Amino acid sequence: MTREQLTEKLLDIKREKGWTWAHIAREIGGMSEIPIVGALLGQGKLVKPLARKAAKLFGLTETEERMLNETPYRGASMPPTDPLIYRFYELVMVNGPALKAIIEEEFGDGIMSAIDFDMNIDRLANSRGDRVRIVMSGKFLPYKYYGAAEGIPDYGFKED
Amino acid sequence: MTREQLTEKLLDIKREKGWTWAHIAREIGGMSEIPIVGALLGQGKLVKPLARKAAKLFGLTETEERMLNETPYRGASMPPTDPLIYRFYELVMVNGPALKAIIEEEFGDGIMSAIDFDMNIDRLANSRGDRVRIVMSGKFLPYKYYGAAEGIPDYGFKED
Amino acid sequence: MTREQLTEKLLDIKREKGWTWAHIAREIGGMSEIPIVGALLGQGKLVKPLARKAAKLFGLTETEERMLNETPYRGASMPPTDPLIYRFYELVMVNGPALKAIIEEEFGDGIMSAIDFDMNIDRLANSRGDRVRIVMSGKFLPYKYYGAAEGIPDYGFKED
């Protein structure tokens, strides 16, 4: 069994039962919707107690439950052809240069981690059309150099 | 003159003067740093009063000032090879499927606009390493169908 | 079951029954042919009452009916190798630069929405060969900037 086959099975069950993702996330619990849905779609893992609950909810075999607990091969083919996902891709293309310039000036030479990373999504009511709000924060990781001579600052940090 | 040549000229002046982006954004004013830096890097336009101020600050010709007021051909080549920008690209790859599932369930069949869109970035002090926080919100745009028969709901919105 | 499998099943039934798309669209009703055919080919969803009717017409299971009501992963692989679809692709390549220049000059800095979008297709009789006419309109979406200082115009709109 591949992870894609497990995902397809989960989607089949969700469709048959008429469940929403919100319902599934509530039933599995322990985390918010994004990481749970991501794991069920094959982009992350569920820790053991949650894999346990997911297995119960979906009536999975023990082997399938273990697969949910494994780290999958993450990532999807790019560029995304689906309009909803493409808009995020476009935001990276258009805003990438400014984000790089501003983060490096403010923090130094490094990156915003995509691993030590937190993301929340909610709905913002608005009379001219509700808005999708996404708040994310990632730890700034400065490039490190090990073994610099005395007095040489680490280049990952903002210099005076 | 191409927009790339203007960007290179602006970066040369910034480097010679020893200016920071924060300084430049303050001098031009009127908007926050992201859209100003984006426009100077060739990914957006400056409205006339700001293009005026930028031209004064950088000592540009009138023609260069007008170019800053033009909408450029946006976007950069992908995938990004630079690690800082790549992390954002990776976030889209890994979280795209969950974002699609959750936004469509919550809002209906549509997208988060990348045009009617707002983004702020700030620094989150944290004893285990400061964090980059990005807050963004985009208007939800439901797919529209014009001319549906009476009683047929619009498919862009959440159905009961 | 994947959406591709459902599409293949629908095409098999259409072929067996000898139905035309026009017949199918009339039977399902409620919308014009383009969105109905698009949904059946896996590029859109049918709202519940139409998914209901489609399920009845094609003799689908309840699960299949629900799948028709889900937003699929839209988009197809590009460039299109099929000549009919390629001609549209070519039109974007050849006319894209002029459309960008003219729309931005007339409307300001923004895009024509592909979501709040309407399209009709019909046949234009012509003695030198009938013509395919496509009329489309999309809402102009101006780039927005939230939080501009007083007196700074929004850059998505046409400036004086």
Place this chain on the structure above:
Amino acid sequence: MTREQLTEKLLDIKREKGWTWAHIAREIGGMSEIPIVGALLGQGKLVKPLARKAAKLFGLTETEERMLNETPYRGASMPPTDPLIYRFYELVMVNGPALKAIIEEEFGDGIMSAIDFDMNIDRLANSRGDRVRIVMSGKFLPYKYYGAAEGIPDYGFKED
């Protein structure tokens, strides 16, 4: 001199003079804005009397005038990274399958010509946001087979 260099020169002059495309198209005249702007951007030719007028307006040399009268190597690199042009590309991806199905059913086996093709663009006032309207028509070109035996219908046309 390459065509790209001529385009850049024309854009430089337009910027210096502060002309709009509407003004340029009016001055050159004889055709609507789309084909004139397309030709000046290097995606088409101007017929001799119009190339003459464009040369006068922009103060071009005779050689440059002749280049405007030449058919350029059309087309741009794809996929378009610019959001305005990308939306048209997306429309082809998402609606391509339905357009193929419907055109072939209505007309037979063939294509909508991208050469014997007409396109107009205008602004549609709308209280909920003005719209970009594009009307296009292309001659239907049926696939031809030369030399079919008697009684065998041509496959480019709709069969009974």
Place this chain on the structure above:
Amino acid sequence: MTREQLTEKLLDIKREKGWTWAHIAREIGGMSEIPIVGALLGQGKLVKPLARKAAKLFGLTETEERMLNETPYRGASMPPTDPLIYRFYELVMVNGPALKAIIEEEFGDGIMSAIDFDMNIDRLANSRGDRVRIVMSGKFLPYKYYGAAEGIPDYGFKED
């Protein structure tokens, strides 16, 4: 059933029976070998009377017969890795620029149609090695402009 599966089935039967393409084309008749073989390989359709004959010859079901009468999604993945097909691809790469220059000078701004197109292939006996001869002709399609002012020549045709 997909068109690829039908093609595979036809090839299986051809192999079992030990038929040649020449035999198959003769049996189906009505057209020359190229369009018949193309349709059986999934790159074109057979009109109804020919689909009928093909179905009889291959012992197909009515549904399969209908599929042969449908326009398939044409085109194959490129560049071709097969040496025989690659040589044609190479001819386009190497001779494309000269063909463009000569056709445009002789005919005006337009294309040779790949739809209103005829192609024959035969064997040319030659003492130093027989030759493959391909004769093709396509209608010249001039770019059209609808709505030119009086006295402005159409740019698709050769100007004086």
Place this chain on the structure above:
Amino acid sequence: MTREQLTEKLLDIKREKGWTWAHIAREIGGMSEIPIVGALLGQGKLVKPLARKAAKLFGLTETEERMLNETPYRGASMPPTDPLIYRFYELVMVNGPALKAIIEEEFGDGIMSAIDFDMNIDRLANSRGDRVRIVMSGKFLPYKYYGAAEGIPDYGFKED
């Protein structure tokens, strides 16, 4: 100097002088238009006496004349974005499978040479629109196997 620079220079002179390709080919003579134009566009060489004549006509230096006599790095980037050249590319995609099947059945296992190859192009008057006719012939090259045991036929040729 690169070959691209020489091509650009030749095109500049052609434009200044107002020459046609037909005129240039007549002046250089010795071969038909296709190979001469191809060589001047950087896709072939001119043999010495013709390079001599071309140099005289265009007023080239001796070094430039020698470059015209060199075999260039042939080929252009694919897929072609220009509509005229794309139609030929499409013909390969759509007809490639049938050409392969028919040539192999008629000739055996091999290819039509793109090197020992001849091509002519002319205009076919036609009351419903003139046609571009291209006649090409290439030597059939059978795959060879050297050293087959006695009695084993060469696999490049048609077997009984």
Place this chain on the structure above:
Amino acid sequence: MTREQLTEKLLDIKREKGWTWAHIAREIGGMSEIPIVGALLGQGKLVKPLARKAAKLFGLTETEERMLNETPYRGASMPPTDPLIYRFYELVMVNGPALKAIIEEEFGDGIMSAIDFDMNIDRLANSRGDRVRIVMSGKFLPYKYYGAAEGIPDYGFKED
């Protein structure tokens, strides 16, 4: 049945029987190992008497035997990820320019045929590590021009 399925079947039998390629080539005979293994892997055909022997050896059906006698769609996806095959690919990248320069100077304007081509591979004992030796020869094919005026040399051959 596709050719890939036949190849997989042949590999399964080879594995079960514990045969080597050398054994298989000896059993089929008539040619050396390279073309036999190539054909069994789906990159060439076996002439009838050899297909006969291969069918006997592997216990194939008559239909499978015929498939072995068909010319397959040759070629594999590139660049090769397998290190052994990649080294050959790299040799083309690194030595291609020198081979082109030297062959054209020695032979004239043409190519080394990949069809009228012979290749042998053997082991070269060497105290510092045995070597793989590959000897290949291909007929030089000069570019031909048919119809040159009298006295104009053919450009495929070396000029004085």
Place this chain on the structure above:
Amino acid sequence: MTREQLTEKLLDIKREKGWTWAHIAREIGGMSEIPIVGALLGQGKLVKPLARKAAKLFGLTETEERMLNETPYRGASMPPTDPLIYRFYELVMVNGPALKAIIEEEFGDGIMSAIDFDMNIDRLANSRGDRVRIVMSGKFLPYKYYGAAEGIPDYGFKED
């Protein structure tokens, strides 16, 4: 001035002076050779005191010195065509799956940081041919989930 132009200038000076990288790294000092050479080749920055020393050594202007202190747009086009760099790329292709399996089993769900990363290279004398030894270590970064319910383990760490 672009970073590529600065790199080219530095290489020109290095070549004229006949310096080795070892010499340059010693002169600039403060770090080992890899990060210094990387920065001079445009893949990293030099902290201010080192940029100062590099400027002195190479006789750079103050503006060039500042550019050396800027974080460049990192990364190079892939796949690498150069054999030396390709071997590292191949190592990732061939060993990637095993590294993923082993790191995830040993550490949990996360990555080896390419930012908080250290690398040393040295020469290993060996009678059968000296060896290149590369020692690298990167901080393990566990995927984090913020806001898990009580008792739910963090999924980035190894579970019991």
Place this chain on the structure above:
Amino acid sequence: MTREQLTEKLLDIKREKGWTWAHIAREIGGMSEIPIVGALLGQGKLVKPLARKAAKLFGLTETEERMLNETPYRGASMPPTDPLIYRFYELVMVNGPALKAIIEEEFGDGIMSAIDFDMNIDRLANSRGDRVRIVMSGKFLPYKYYGAAEGIPDYGFKED
């Protein structure tokens, strides 16, 4: 059976049994974890005694055991979308130029072998977060030239 199918079977058994890679590597023994896991994932072979042990452990058929002893088609599709593997890919992109410069200066013109290559991975305890340490060494392979005239040094080695 393909190698991918065997890999999937091995992963299914591992999951059912609840084995770790460490356990599997210990059971098979004879080599360290990296080459064993690599072989089981289809990127290498197991020598006969180890394939024997693996077959026993997993309960494989004799044919499957033989497949484990075969060299697979190595390599995976690139760029890797999985974050863990991507970080290694990024290291090649960012450090490739410096590695090339330093290795060539130290060793001469050649490469670090990816075949005569050794790699070990271990965990480095660290109070600020444990680290992944990878130590690798590959034989330096100098480019060779056979047949240089007397007194001409071999170019693969460092020259004085």
Place this chain on the structure above:
Amino acid sequence: MTREQLTEKLLDIKREKGWTWAHIAREIGGMSEIPIVGALLGQGKLVKPLARKAAKLFGLTETEERMLNETPYRGASMPPTDPLIYRFYELVMVNGPALKAIIEEEFGDGIMSAIDFDMNIDRLANSRGDRVRIVMSGKFLPYKYYGAAEGIPDYGFKED
């Protein structure tokens, strides 16, 4: 100065002087034509005494001479569009699978080195058309495993 600029300069001088590659290789001497031409075209280095002679022959500056002695960034963009080079590329595609099978069976698990590699090219007179003969040999490099337990054979070598 880049290596491409040096190559262009060398080709300009070669053309002006009317030299052949054979003449240049004879003048520089010490090695055969392939490595000398390869180095001058930017795909290799010349050792110091040969770089010295090349500099004298071409009248280069000392800096240019040093550049000839540097290892360039090898490799060219693929797939090659030039027919002569493409034929070699095709040979890898078509014969790659057989070469892999046969080399691995004869030698074990490893590769033919592209570094410890020798290649000669000559002309083979033949009454049916002269042939290009290429003889190449590369050292077989077995995959190595360091640290195997006693009695475990090295997997790079042929097992009994």
